[in-house]
Amino acid sequence: MSRLFARAPFLIAPLLVLSAVFAPGVALSAEAPLTRARVAELARASPASRVAAAEVAVARAAAGASGALSLENPVLAGAGGVRLNPDGSKPVAATASLAWPIDLGGQRGARVGAAEAELRAAESAAEDSRRRLVLAALLQHALVLRDARQVELARARLALGERLLAAAERRRKAGEAPEVDVAVASLQRGRDAAAEAASMGARDADLAALLAMLGLPPAAEPVRVEGPLVAPDEPPALAALLDGLERRTDLRAAAASIDAARARSAREQTARWPTVNLTAQYERDDGANIGMLGLAVPLPLLNANRSGAATAAAEVDVAVARAAAARAAAAGHAQELHARYAATRRALEALTPGAALSERAAALAARGYELGENDLPSVLLVRREALEAQAALLDAEYAHAAAKIELLVAAGRVPR
DSSP states (O other), X not given: OHHHHHHHXXXXXXXXXXXXXXXXXXXGGGXXXXXXXXXXXXXXXXXXXXXXXXXXXXXXXXXXXXXXXOSSOOEXXXXXXXXXXXXXXXXXXXXXXXXXXXXXTTHHHHHHHHHXXXXXXXXXXXXXXXXXXXXXXXXXXXXXXXXXXXXXXXXXXXHHHHHHHHHHHHHHHTTSXXXXXXXXXXXXXXXXXXXXXXXXXXXXXXXXXXXXXXXXXXXXXOOOBOSOSSOOOOOOOHHHHHHTGGGSHHHHHHHHHHHHHHHHHHHHHHTTSOEEEEEEXXXXXXXXXXXXXXXXXXXXXXXXXXXXXXXXXXXXXXXXXXXXXXXXXXXXXXXXXXXXXXXXXXXXXXXXXXXXXXXXXXXHHHXXXXXXXXXXXXXXXXXXXXXXXXXXXXXXXXXXXXXXXXXHHHTTOOOO
């Protein structure tokens, strides 16, 4: 028994570890934090991404079934009866025939080619859909990071407001400040508390939207969202971005759509050929066995699939026009993203030096009021200017972060 108690610590520790690992209802906050890399990974496996994969599976199934010898099935026919001869005899008569369809003009190959082209188009469209999902998730992740920063600023403002309220009450009791200072400081403190509550609500709402976007269940505990607001990656130059336009997923999807439209047009062209039926017939008539072979050839006079061929040819022109429009839009989008990125970077560089100065000015003004060197209106004026400077800096940083994320994803990269 003493040996068992002596070994108890070595037995309990592994059990505690296993219970922590396999306990039901483990909170999401205990898992890996939501960094940009994890958000991109989860976005690729999100429910919306699975919808795109399911659509590809539909095209893959159609491609797998396109290799049938013919779209028409063989026809087996039979008939039987009694033959009434002039002499009064009634021999049994029966007929059985089999018609086997044979496609002409390369219809089977055209069907297979069209199905495979549509599969490639579906795969390209799914890849572009996943890129858009990753971009939306990364932008939502940046929004949550911005919200967290706003909560921190709101809490700092509330702490400063409480500090001013305490100083006003202390100075009023000492007869150094009027009653109006306490009233104004109380109003300011109430606005600061409301701003903190609003910022926390916005953060929680945006976080819930991010979790839903990634297909994660609502978390009972706060989820850790980590990473710098502005990604450290350097985006490509505009010339490199324009040279790599053909590698964009939307342009690859447009090119695959042209190939699929051309393959469908070729399929409709071959559909103008008739399907020949090879027939074999056996007949039993008046004790005689009769066998025949023949061909049933439809004459494409009334309907030679002219409507399908013309429509498919027009769809090729539509696909080509859409691809040209997509390429022009992609070039303009690349220039737009690069211009926005450069502008937001300049704005952020212009506002960054004043961040520490605004915080220091607000703290010095509050300290001066506590020492009786400043009056409350001047302190609130300095505080307002400091808060506006901090808010402008955060807005500029978020705008720059969003522009950089869009630029990197457009270049086929996932920001860190």
